[in-house]
Each structure stands twice: as structure tokens, then as C-alpha cells.
Amino acid sequence: MENNYLSLVCIGCVWLVASCNVSTSRKQTDLVPKDSVGQLSGREMPVQEVPMLLLNKLGELYGDNLPGVAGFSVESKNCPDFIGGIYINDRDTLVIQIKGDSATVRQRLEKELQSKEFIVEPCQTYTQKDLFAINDKLVERWRALENTSVMRNVTGAGVGTHDIEIHLIVNTPEKRREFREQVMDSPAFRFTGVETPVENMTVGVNDTLGVAIRPEYTVYSTESDSVKFILYNRSGKIIHCGERHFITYEDAGGVWRELPINGNFVDIGYWVADDDYREFTAFLYPKIHSNPPGRYRFFYEVTVGDHREGARLKMMAEFRLSDNKKELEQATKTPLPVF
Known part of the structure; x- marks a missing residue:
């Protein structure tokens, strides 16, 4: 399934994306009540529509959107401290990363959203809020070094659900070390890209x-x-x-x-x-x-x-x-x- 994108920021020619690319684990699934019934509408809705309606509801509760703009972002100034991140998983279910007592928070959200059709995920190493803060520092370094050799090897960076993906043209241990030493280092970074050039026997006509x-x-x-x-x-x-x-x-x-x-x-x-x-x-x-x-x-x-x-x-x-x-x-x- 393709990723579901909840936040998008353009830095120069580089897209920094908050992407939803983590599959639902068995533990996460067990947090969903077995008798959960959507209460957002009296009609039966497509599964993809439910998480979007919940996001819009969160936006109404905690968002600071302009009139006519729907949706919700953890970067909203009104986002409560107990929400650390939010994304839609590969089962079309809204996942809310929670700080604190997840059971208590879940009860509160069920009441406010008038629905049980979501998953609460206890915060792991990094929440999306943490990642956005790290990413802000990375953007500063990126702009300061954008014309250097080390940054010419970088084609993009994405803020994900639990890490920041940095895509390199050449993704060797040496190039990763060069980035960490010359640009920025963080355990939140996950590097992608080609380490060994792939075989490609394509032929064409001239x-x-x-x-x-x-x-x-x-x-x-x-x-x-x-x-x-x-x-x-x-x-x-x-x-x-x-x-x-x-x-x-x-x-x-x-x-x-x-x-x-x-x-x-x-x-x-x-x-x-x-x-x-x-x-x-x-x-x-x-x-x-x-x-x-x-x-x-x-x-x-x-x-x-x-x-x-x-x-x-x-x-x-x-x-x-x-x-x-x-x-x-x-x-x-x-x-x-x-x-």
C-alpha cells in the first residue's frame, strides 16, 4: 500500500514529508476494541473515509486551521501534550501516538471523537513531535551546507512515524559517516539509497x-x-x-x-x-x-x-x-x- 501523508513541507527543492509507512503490529491491533462500531455516521462508510473523518474531528477539537481547512497536525499550537504523533497505517486505521496513560487517554478520545475506530500507540523512542524538532535543526544545517559535496549526495529527507529517512545517492558506510560528521548526527536518522550499483542490462535504440x-x-x-x-x-x-x-x-x-x-x-x-x-x-x-x-x-x-x-x-x-x-x-x- 502507498504511504499516507499527513504533513508536507517544502525546503528549497527538497520535500520533507511526514509519512505514514509503518505497518500495524499485533500489539497495536489488540488495542482496538473488538466491538468497536463507527459512530460518526448512520451509514456504512468506506474504510478509508473513517480515519479522515477522525482527523477532521481532531482538527475541530485541537486544530488551528483557517476557516474551511480540514484535518489535523501535531504541529498545531493547540495540540495537547498527550498526543505525540498521528498517522494512518496500512490497514486504513488512524493511529494516535500517546504520551502518558494510554488507557486513560483512549477513554477521553473515544468520548471526544464519539468513535472507537482508532488505535492508541504508546510512545516509543521518538514521537512525531520529537522528530519535527530534530528535523527543524536538520533543515538549518541543510540550508547552511546546501552547496557542499556532502549535501549534493542527499536527494531528500522525510519525517516519518518513528524516524527521519535521509535518502543518499550513494549510501555507503563512508557516506553515512560523512553526513553524520559534517552535517548532523542523530539516532533518529535512517539512511536509504544504493550502496552497490545495481545490475542493469537494459538496451535501447539510437x-x-x-x-x-x-x-x-x-x-x-x-x-x-x-x-x-x-x-x-x-x-x-x-x-x-x-x-x-x-x-x-x-x-x-x-x-x-x-x-x-x-x-x-x-x-x-x-x-x-x-x-x-x-x-x-x-x-x-x-x-x-x-x-x-x-x-x-x-x-x-x-x-x-x-x-x-x-x-x-x-x-x-x-x-x-x-x-x-x-x-x-x-x-x-x-x-x-x-x-
Whole structure:
């Protein structure tokens, strides 16, 4: 099941999300009365509607929303001290993290909400309130260091139910230690991302149906920050495309692996008219991970003609990275495709 998001904060280009991604445990389930009956309405409601109605009710009781705005957040100034967090679990049940005597608090909430359709979760190591406080400090550090190498390895951070997830482009022990030492350290941090580049044997085409893709140069330095590509359209139709792409490289054993990059893309739609072209740039992140000399492949999906029913093509442009100074000096631009 997809996560249920209860709070969303944008910091620059990074989304810090309070997400509900923890499954219900048997202990939590046992806290729900077996004879619980929804009292919010006389009709039978879809299970997803019940927790949202309860959230709206909590907002009425303890929220500080503007008129016409429904819902509830633990960041509300009127949120009582005994509520430490709140989320919807993967069984579509509202879970309320409680500080203090959970039985007493449950009785109070049942009376105020006029419902038993929720779970009380005794506070564990961190409540969401605790995590938001830690996250505020992290945001300060993030802004102060956003242009540094250590932060270029970070693609996002999310405030969850019991921890703060930090996603790294390269998630090795060394990179995690670098973050903790140079940015911030906390037992609440949980790091995600790729530690070893995954195998990816995908292949595509570089010239078909009047559509061609080429790198600007066939060879780039292993220290290059980026590579420019050119998409040519001689198909007789409009081409639809976006920003999403990925890159693979051939390792020393001849296995193609996916190059770690920032996989967060803004879904902007572009179109390329017939007898026209589009240039775009892909970043290689040499300051985050070393890129070995050898063969690389860039993949980019396009749709020819109608964006819903047209031919979908997986375009592939191959290029090389080199640390040979002489070879780099002799590099020439890629020839234009012949249609």
C-alpha cells in the first residue's frame, strides 16, 4: 500500500514529508476494541473515509486551521501534550501516538471523537513531535551546507512515524559517516539509497522511425560534471518527452550497472516539432562517486505522435569516459545523424 501523508513541507527543492509507512503490529491491533462500531455516521462508510473523518474531528477539537481547512497536525499550537504523533497505517486505521496513560487517554478520545475506530500507540523512542524538532535543526544545517559535496549526495529527507529517512545517492558506510560528521548526527536518522550499483542490462535504440539521439561528444573526461545530448526529430510527427532518464556503465567484469544519480525529476513535458531537435544535460556526479574510464549508456524515453497512443521508444546514446589526456584533446563532436 502507498504511504499516507499527513504533513508536507517544502525546503528549497527538497520535500520533507511526514509519512505514514509503518505497518500495524499485533500489539497495536489488540488495542482496538473488538466491538468497536463507527459512530460518526448512520451509514456504512468506506474504510478509508473513517480515519479522515477522525482527523477532521481532531482538527475541530485541537486544530488551528483557517476557516474551511480540514484535518489535523501535531504541529498545531493547540495540540495537547498527550498526543505525540498521528498517522494512518496500512490497514486504513488512524493511529494516535500517546504520551502518558494510554488507557486513560483512549477513554477521553473515544468520548471526544464519539468513535472507537482508532488505535492508541504508546510512545516509543521518538514521537512525531520529537522528530519535527530534530528535523527543524536538520533543515538549518541543510540550508547552511546546501552547496557542499556532502549535501549534493542527499536527494531528500522525510519525517516519518518513528524516524527521519535521509535518502543518499550513494549510501555507503563512508557516506553515512560523512553526513553524520559534517552535517548532523542523530539516532533518529535512517539512511536509504544504493550502496552497490545495481545490475542493469537494459538496451535501447539510437536511431529509429526518424528519431535519433547523440551525445555532443563521443568521449568525455572521467572528471566531467555532465554530458550533453541532442535528440533529433525527422519522424514527420511531434515527439513528446520529459526530464526522466538513467545512465548505465560497464564495470571491470563486463557487467552493465546503473550509475547512481539523483533520480528525482520534475515531470515537465516537452515536445519537439518535426525537423527540429532538443538539447539536454545529464549529470554524472564525479564529486560524489568516482566514474571509471569505459563505456556508458544514456537512456531516454520518448513518444512519437499522440502522447497517449503514439509509439513509445527507449532511446539509447552510448559514450565513453576517459582519463587519457591525449584522447580527450582529440575528441570531436559527434556527427549529425543521416536520415
